[in-house]
Amino acid sequence: MTLLNVAGLVAGYSAADEILKGVDFAIEPGEIVGIIGPNGAGKSTLLKAIAGLLKPSRGSITLNDRPIAGHAPREISRMGVAYVPQENNIFPTMSVRENLEMGGYVDPAGTRGRIELAFGRFPVLAEKRRRAARTLSGGERQMLAMAMALMVEPEVLLLDEPSAGLSPVAAERLFESVIAINRDGVTIGMVEQNAREALSIAARAYILVDGRNHRTGRAADLAADPDIRRIFLGG
Amino acid sequence: MPPILAEIAQLVVNGIMTGTILAVPAIGLTSIHAVLRFPNFAVASHATVGAFAGYVANVKLGLPVLPSVVLAFLVAGAVGVAADELVLKPFRAAGFITTAIASIALTIALENLVRFGFGNELRGYDLPIMRDWRLGGIRVGPQQLQNLAIAVAAMAALFAFLAFTRTGKAMRAVADNPMLASIKGINADVVARLVSFVGMGLAGLGGMLIGLDTTIDPLTGFRAILSVFAAAVVGGLGSIPGAVVGALTVGVGEELCLLFLSPDYRSAVGFTAILLVLTLRPRGILGQRAY
Numbered sequence: 001m002t003l004l005n006v007a008g009l010v011a012g013y014s015a016a017d018e019i020l021k022g023v024d025f026a027i028e029p030g031e032i033v034g035i036i037g038p039n040g041a042g043k044s045t046l047l048k049a050i051a052g053l054l055k056p057s058r059g060s061i062t063l064n065d066r067p068i069a070g071h072a073p074r075e076i077s078r079m080g081v082a083y084v085p086q087e088n089n090i091f092p093t094m095s096v097r098e099n100l101e102m103g104g105y106v107d108p109a110g111t112r113g114r115i116e117l118a119f120g121r122f123p124v125l126a127e128k129r130r131r132a133a134r135t136l137s138g139g140e141r142q143m144l145a146m147a148m149a150l151m152v153e154p155e156v157l158l159l160d161e162p163s164a165g166l167s168p169v170a171a172e173r174l175f176e177s178v179i180a181i182n183r184d185g186v187t188i189g190m191v192e193q194n195a196r197e198a199l200s201i202a203a204r205a206y207i208l209v210d211g212r213n214h215r216t217g218r219a220a221d222l223a224a225d226p227d228i229r230r231i232f233l234g235g
Numbered sequence: 236m237p238p239i240l241a242e243i244a245q246l247v248v249n250g251i252m253t254g255t256i257l258a259v260p261a262i263g264l265t266s267i268h269a270v271l272r273f274p275n276f277a278v279a280s281h282a283t284v285g286a287f288a289g290y291v292a293n294v295k296l297g298l299p300v301l302p303s304v305v306l307a308f309l310v311a312g313a314v315g316v317a318a319d320e321l322v323l324k325p326f327r328a329a330g331f332i333t334t335a336i337a338s339i340a341l342t343i344a345l346e347n348l349v350r351f352g353f354g355n356e357l358r359g360y361d362l363p364i365m366r367d368w369r370l371g372g373i374r375v376g377p378q379q380l381q382n383l384a385i386a387v388a389a390m391a392a393l394f395a396f397l398a399f400t401r402t403g404k405a406m407r408a409v410a411d412n413p414m415l416a417s418i419k420g421i422n423a424d425v426v427a428r429l430v431s432f433v434g435m436g437l438a439g440l441g442g443m444l445i446g447l448d449t450t451i452d453p454l455t456g457f458r459a460i461l462s463v464f465a466a467a468v469v470g471g472l473g474s475i476p477g478a479v480v481g482a483l484t485v486g487v488g489e490e491l492c493l494l495f496l497s498p499d500y501r502s503a504v505g506f507t508a509i510l511l512v513l514t515l516r517p518r519g520i521l522g523q524r525a526y
Contacts, residue, residue, distance in 0.1 A: 051418060053414070053418070072417075073417045073418045073420075074417060074418070074419070074420035074421070074422065077418060077419065077420045078420060083418055085414070085415065085418070088412055088414065088415060089415060090412070090415070091407070091408050091411040091412050091415065091416075092411060092412070093407070093411050094404070094407060094408065094411060098404055098407075101401070101404060102404060102405070102408045102416070102419050102421070103419060105401075105405065105408075105419045105420050105421055106419070106420035108401060148419070152420075
């Protein structure tokens, strides 16, 4: 059974400004799915619509065959979809530990145990547990944002350009974390500007252009396609 | 101690007393600003509502000061939630300036409701007459110290609530990043009601503390609002520790100005403080750190 299914999705920031013009998208349990494409293709808009931050004007979104489109973000979060925005994805004045507590707000039972799990997965966060989140480096912030999303043990984790603005070393560490999280059984949908890296860790990928599906397939096949290499991977 | 030093010391002590009391409604104003993102000038009338609720409890019902202060907090908080839901919430979509102007209209309406019920005359609480204490040439009234203790206890309780409870942390989360708080499942409407209750409750408590030090009338809150607003702006609008620092700065500044100016010009300190901060450090002394 498909875990997350999006069909014919039309959405945007206003009725006159439709960014997604009928996108189809699906994630099977346990896989990493990459979403790549040029700026303005609608990649982040797709994740925002799934997370409930944008109300689609047409199309359907289902999680385990249950419709989730039109629900409030907190309801979608409770249903098992954890979304990590590209920016402003932490509570800057709160401590690292408090950020994790807020990550698990909808499911407070067992928060303490899950915080210890998060510290085990991201030791750098354990070292800085009492520090205000605003004092973390860019890579550490992204790790905190992912750790917060994992606090509700989601069925699917949606990451919006997690490597944006990171140094190559920090980005590499972050992608290693994404792979490790997936190995632990978490299904991941990831929008990524670094198309080469996204295709190297994803099982499948979607290429969006101008709010529509351009290509879909196994990530390895897409990475080997000469046209895609030339247009999206810089040759 | 030379007389001028004794006078300065006395004014500083008075300023700390005034500033600590001022901090209570200033925290109310700044908390509401941190979460709802507009300056709610109705803090003024809620201070008056609290002062009169405490008056009814203390004078009409004969309750001691402490339970009366608790009642002042609860009544002003409840009025704050109702007024926000019925009057201010519908304006929020129109932006913070519109909502702030609506809060001025609300404060005038509430103030006149109090005037309608209680009249314009000055009223005092039923307090025992006590001799001031003298500590090394500085006079301190026992009632002033009790007011100080109540203000400090209220602030400590608020800090503990924000630091150690799940709901308090959720309030800070909404103040910090409302969109992410929504994604994480925090209900912004519930937090808005809670911050209106706590913020206006503190305004009411502050109104009664001001009244315990002097007298009350329907303009009690209106007279204090400039100093309260100055305290919040000086500390950094949206910052709770900033409101405390700002209130102490404004309180001590207002008292020290008496060395040079007639008490009629005391409110100039608030204006000057707002002007200086907005010119030199627009984010306030502690910036806009919510907690």
